[in-house]
Amino acid sequence: MMLTSSLYEGVSPTQSFIVAAGVALLIIGIFNGFRNLPLPLPPGPKGYPIIKNAFDIPSKHAWLKYHEWSKQFGSDVLHLSAMGQSIVVLNSARSIHDLLESRSAIYSDRPWTAMINEAGYRDGPLTVSSGPRHRTFRRLSSEVLSPPRVQEWRTLQEEKVQILVKELLEKPQLFRAHIQRFISSLLLEIISHGHTVEGDDDPFVRNAKELSNDFIEFTTPGRHLVDILPILWFVPSWVGLFSKKKAIAARKKLREGLHWSYRQVEEQVADGTARPSFAASLIERNSSPSQEDISIYQWISLATYAAGVDTSSSALTSFILSMALNPDKQRKAQAELDRVIGSGSHPTFQHRSNLPYVESIIKEVYRLNPVCPLALPHALKSRRDDEYRGWRIPKGSTVIANSWAVLHDAELYPSPFDFRPERFLERSLGESSSSKEPMDPDPRKFTFGSCPGQFLVDDTMFIAVATVLAFFNIGPLTSDNEPGYTPYLISQPEAFACSITPRTTADQKFA
Numbered sequence: 032m033m034l035t036s037s038l039y040e041g042v043s044p045t046q047s048f049i050v051a052a053g054v055a056l057l058i059i060g061i062f063n064g065f066r067n068l069p070l071p072l073p074p075g076p077k078g079y080p081i082i083k084n085a086f087d088i089p090s091k092h093a094w095l096k097y098h099e100w101s102k103q104f105g106s107d108v109l110h111l112s113a114m115g116q117s118i119v120v121l122n123s124a125r126s127i128h129d130l131l132e133s134r135s136a137i138y139s140d141r142p143w144t145a146m147i148n149e150a151g152y153r154d155g156p157l158t159v160s161s162g163p164r165h166r167t168f169r170r171l172s173s174e175v176l177s178p179p180r181v182q183e184w185r186t187l188q189e190e191k192v193q194i195l196v197k198e199l200l201e202k203p204q205l206f207r208a209h210i211q212r213f214i215s216s217l218l219l220e221i222i223s224h225g226h227t228v229e230g231d232d233d234p235f236v237r238n239a240k241e242l243s244n245d246f247i248e249f250t251t252p253g254r255h256l257v258d259i260l261p262i263l264w265f266v267p268s269w270v271g272l273f274s275k276k277k278a279i280a281a282r283k284k285l286r287e288g289l290h291w292s293y294r295q296v297e298e299q300v301a302d303g304t305a306r307p308s309f310a311a312s313l314i315e316r317n318s319s320p321s322q323e324d325i326s327i328y329q330w331i332s333l334a335t336y337a338a339g340v341d342t343s344s345s346a347l348t349s350f351i352l353s354m355a356l357n358p359d360k361q362r363k364a365q366a367e368l369d370r371v372i373g374s375g376s377h378p379t380f381q382h383r384s385n386l387p388y389v390e391s392i393i394k395e396v397y398r399l400n401p402v403c404p405l406a407l408p409h410a411l412k413s414r415r416d417d418e419y420r421g422w423r424i425p426k427g428s429t430v431i432a433n434s435w436a437v438l439h440d441a442e443l444y445p446s447p448f449d450f451r452p453e454r455f456l457e458r459s460l461g462e463s464s465s466s467k468e469p470m471d472p473d474p475r476k477f478t479f480g481s482c483p484g485q486f487l488v489d490d491t492m493f494i495a496v497a498t499v500l501a502f503f504n505i506g507p508l509t510s511d512n513e514p515g516y517t518p519y520l521i522s523q524p525e526a527f528a529c530s531i532t533p534r535t536t537a538d539q540k541f542a
């Protein structure tokens with residue numbers, strides 16, 4: 032005791048502070064030293080020397096393989112490498128939140144691939160690198176797709192859905208074509224170009240369909256070998272190793288398509304016949320646009336239509352399929368509609384807050400078969416590697432959010448493969464208990480990511496689902512087997528047939 036106290040005698044407070052600060056700096060230094068040691072990459076399949084996982088990357092239904100690997104390696108975060116390009120796959124809500132949301136400043140870039148670049152899609156809103164052009168796209172999109180703007184389209188949506196009902200009454204077997212036309216007319220006529228869709232072979236619809244097919248073809252990760260082995264780009268096309276010619280042809284088609292649809296509206300604005308639309312407002316506001324302005328206006332007006340048509344149609348077609356396969360859920364929703372709005376009446380947006388079961392059906396449709404199971408690939412744009420939960424995420428990595436895996440995570444969504452809208456209503460612990468378990472999380476967060484079209488889609492889904500359920504009985508399937516889902520970036524039900532018959536009053540109301 033005496034010895035200890037004598038050691039401290041004569042030490043001033045300043046000296047104590049200097050010693051304490053020195054010790055702290057030493058600890059921080061040691062800690063940083065550890066941090067600078069090369070951290071391990073997240074786990075993943077080993078692959079072969081040099082080419083690593085180049086031939087492991089699945090081109091079809093990749094979400095299933097990533098989910099399987101995630102289980103096999105016991106990790107929600109996976110790392111693959113193809114010829115030095117890192118691909119990080121996030122298979123959990125936690126990792127998607129931590130990286131794509133909390134660190135969005137560095138994780139919002141889009142990956143560069145040879146095919147996207149060569150097919151000309153690198154300049155578009157869905158694949159452009161993060162930076163000023165992307166910010167301009169976001170700002171312009173919000174002019175027509177923000178929640179307050181979307182509310183302005185509601186009356187028109189209520190009107191358009193009546194045409195869908197009439198078409199379903201007349202030719203129910205063509206439900207897929209009717210859905211496409213319904214979505215096309217909403218987007219093209221009301222929002223993007225002020226164009227009225229005419230017939231099945233409408234030039235605007237055909238143009239956007241072709242461009243959308245190309246977009247899916249060129250942006251699905253792993254679909255083209257040249258994306259994994261860019262060196263192949265230098266192999267002459269006659270060797271036939273990959274579709275270089277296809278990418279070059281797609282680029283030409285894209286340029287023409289962008290120019291053509293915009294030109295139509297420019298001519299209408301010039302001769303005073305343009306109807307109100309996003310494209311017309313872009314043209315009218317700027318009398319001397321630069322080349323860059325014109326390119327941005329062409330892209331954003333086309334994307335406002337083309338990015339929404341296949342995606343929204345897929346969700347509505349999945350709804351028809353889900354109802355054909357789940358008659359008990361369908362009856363429950365119809366009972367709610369009859370109770371709230373009265374049998375044979377038209378649902379409107381005003382009824383929405385009183386239709387929780389219909390709302391839950393929409394959520395379950397989004398969840399069970401997500402339209403974009405792998406969302407859109409992101410990329411890490413940073414000068415240095417990032418660190419996450421003790422792993423190294425190499426700079427420039429392509430980062431894929433496996434939304435499908437999250438939406439089928441049994442901890443978030445018990446019995447994930449069952450169609451159970453009830454999961455989104457409060458789960459009671461038992462009749463005698465007054466406490467409630469929290470309901471399953473809203474799947475829209477994972478279905479849409481940062482999609483600017485989500486508020487519009489959600490309104491479209493509500494009015495279409497509520498109206499179709501109010502007026503029709505859907506199912507059973509009349510085709511032989513339950514259809515699978517297409518395996519690429521935008522996934523939709525394969526061909527199927529089912530009966531769609533009017534509920535008692537439907538034909539009288541719409542005659």
Ligand code: HEM
Pocket residue numbers: 156157158169172176218334335336338339340342343346402403406407408478479480481482483484485487488
């Ligand atoms: C069921 C329908 C739809 C689904 C499931 C869907 C899903 C998505 C997803 C997952 C992304 C990527 C988000 C991210 O990287 O975090 C996205 C981006 C985008 N979507 Fe949608 N979408 C749908 C409809 C629409 C509609 C109707 C429009 C326009 C009217 C639209 C316009 C866009 C645009 C412009 C982007 C690029 C956003 C950006 O990178 O800044 N989408 N969508």
